[in-house]
Amino acid sequence: MSKKKKFVQGNEAVVEAALCAGLDFFAGYPITPSTEIAEHLAYRLPRIGGKFIQMEDEIASICAIIGASLTGHKVMTATSGPGFSLMQEGLGYAIIAEIPCVVVNVQRGGPSTGLPTGPSQGDVYQARWGTHGDHEIIALTASCHQDVFEMTVHAFNMAETYRTPVILLLDEVIGHMREGLELPEPGEIPVVERLRTSVKAGVDYHPYLPREDGRLPMSDFGGEHRYNVTGLLHDMWGFPSDNPGVVHGLIRHLVDKIRNNAEAITRYKEYYLENARTILISYGCSARSALHIVENRRARGESIGLLELQSLWPFPYDLVDEKCGDARHIVVVEMNTGQIVRAVKRAVHAPERVVLANRIDGQFITPTDIKNILRLIQGKGV
């Protein structure tokens, strides 16, 4: 049986995947280059009985999806840099109150209003540390539409599994570029449904008491269990607490549930890594140019490979170190002044071998840009 193929923008691939993952509530605010996600969902969601609402700003958008998640829905919002800045407050709330939701940030040039229609990958650390306080976060990315689809579903699955917001960190090139997308058959990509409590009505339900495996079964607002949800540090009832043991326990739980499952969350792709003397590490749109270089040079017999990261946070330190092995040159290709390159330097045992190949002028990084850096570090001159 032939699969359904579509020629779409990356933003549409997000929409297709989100619906496949069970999305039925979206709240958002128009912002380039993510707006197509809202536009398509405004059309698609009511056709399946889902809800779309355009809120008064991005602050309200993330708050609305958190409210809708609590009534038992799979929820998402989409934005870009300036809106993502506004969402940091709500993001922290979703982290501490453990509300599953997906936040798409189709990155554009920053800071501030920056370069609304130009690509950039400058929000990597904002995704990691944008909201205040100690926390862990899951952030995923992709370099082609088929992967956008897969990572979007993965984002929903991780949000449900760990009861946490998940950031889908795309970029303007991926969001707006059109290419083929093969829609998977239903059931082809596993979808994680919400884990709901089996505690019967009238029996005490502890919304914030983790099971042995660390997971917390939920109960929908409007259901049999009435409980408190708060952005304050709270006890197993969801009630505010400043008891040192309770506070310590909750912070540890929020961090450990992600840190201890980093391996299950991590996604990556590798190309020609075995015995590669030069390894490129990249993600998102930049990985497209990196792959182009690697394939070209491999065809000419050069020992070069690519590690494409699809999950940026939690950063896969061990994986990166292991894959880099004894490579002579490690080149991180990204469109910022050096963000993931820092994490890579921390990860590998020979950080002096790590260099950055970047572009920060609002133009897509090309294979030639990477080639120039390779010439320099391989001692061939520009």
Add this chain to the structure above:
Amino acid sequence: MTSVKKYIRERFFPHIWCPGCGHGIVLNCMLRAVDQMGLEKNDIVVVSGIGCSSRISGYVDFHSLHTLHGRALAFATGVKLSKPELKVIVPMGDGDALAIGGNHFIHAARRNIDMTAIVMNNRIYGMTGGQYSPLTGYGKAATTAPYGNIDHDFDIVELAKAAGASFVARTTTYHVQQMIDMIKKAVAHEGFAVVEILSQCPTYFGRKNKIGDAVEMMEWFKDNTTPIGSEAKRKNPSLIERGIFVQDKKLEYCSEYDKIIEKAMKGRG
């Protein structure tokens, strides 16, 4: 006397409010309203923001969502639109609802989404220790207005009306029977309902402005308010009017969205 105890989460008491605070009266009246309406606990979601008033959500045995400063109505919009059969009540303070939350307030009113916004207006930021709010008023004292406040205040009723709320009312903590009646009507109303309740903060607003203790502040509410359109108001225009200002039938957001779904599903065939 009706018992409101069955709606209270006794486990979470004692509450945090100061002696003489008006917020407990609002809590009492809100629960009596729910009781008299015969609503099911499981059908009610109380969504609040941050501040003294917003702690009310934790004390009640409904689904309760204690959110971010100013954002209660945005969270509540997500709750209501995703599950319209729920009754959503949103108690807020004056700073919470109208300073940091002012934008969400006017837009929720504009959409006319079915929920009840209760603004517990004590004209001060109590939890942080007595700073001026958008309701403090010109010339009043606060810790951040040591030389007198030069900010003019909002009129919550006029603001809610202009923004499109289809139910707008005002009362005080002195007028408890009126408060119960108003909350009942507001919760039963299909659309965005605003109930402003003048509430006393003897600890900060009362002390800073030398109005006196809680009893004296409540007496001030009695002496300085009057029913809408009363003879007393005509004679003394400085009196604050109490009562229901707006009670209109107007297209409600969730019902309208249901029509969108119907339209979209037809188009699918």
